[in-house]
Amino acid sequence: MIGDTRGYFMETFKDDWFRQHVADVGFVQDNQALSSETGTIRGLHFQADPFPQGKLVRCLRGAIFDVAVDIRDGSPTFGQWISATLTPEGAEQLWVPEGFLHGYCTLEKDTEVFYKVTNTYRPDLDRGIAFDDPDIGVDWPVGRDKAVLSDKDKTLPALTSLLKA
Numbered sequence: 001m002i003g004d005t006r007g008y009f010m011e012t013f014k015d016d017w018f019r020q021h022v023a024d025v026g027f028v029q030d031n032q033a034l035s036s037e038t039g040t041i042r043g044l045h046f047q048a049d050p051f052p053q054g055k056l057v058r059c060l061r062g063a064i065f066d067v068a069v070d071i072r073d074g075s076p077t078f079g080q081w082i083s084a085t086l087t088p089e090g091a092e093q094l095w096v097p098e099g100f101l102h103g104y105c106t107l108e109k110d111t112e113v114f115y116k117v118t119n120t121y122r123p124d125l126d127r128g129i130a131f132d133d134p135d136i137g138v139d140w141p142v143g144r145d146k147a148v149l150s151d152k153d154k155t156l157p158a159l160t161s162l163l164k165a
């Protein structure tokens, strides 16, 4: 972030740098979502094969607790999660590779999130796992009683449903 008397300038994405330093993937769609309430949880989502989505996530307004969970078949870290707090001031970005669940919880009202994805949206391949699945055990800032959820996210299955598929 380069500040001057007008404000700041920031490069937020550079294809050649990303391919060299993070992952050799191309992005084909940009998404943006506004969540009005603090404690809104979106997730945990993924897009199924053959069009999985890697996601490069940042927060444009407010703040989020952002989460990625490894669900790669045969991975030694299957079911393990990581989190990062993303804010506009910090300008952090989280790279969620293909084969991971993704979800986030808003830490402020009127939080806006922006992310690039590596495959276009396919509603027929849209999948999810319950954000509070105890087998994953994400330490969310809010529990199910306080979380603001979409109707779809209220009824997502457990991680074990993937193992039976």
Ligand SMILES: Cc1cn([C@H]2C[C@H](O)[C@@H](COP(=O)(O)OP(=O)(O)O[C@H]3O[C@@H](C)C(=O)[C@@H](O)[C@H]3O)O2)c(=O)[nH]c1=O
Residues within 6 Å of the ligand: 031, 033, 042, 043, 045, 046, 055, 102, 103, 104, 121, 150, 152
């Ligand atoms: C994800 C997506 C949704 N939609 C539509 C479907 C629906 O009518 C409306 C809202 O969709 P959802 O309820 O699935 O939105 P949301 O709960 O924000 O879903 C997102 O959550 C985060 C955590 C992710 O990682 C994303 O990949 C995506 O799954 O937008 C698109 O048109 N294109 C898209 O790429």
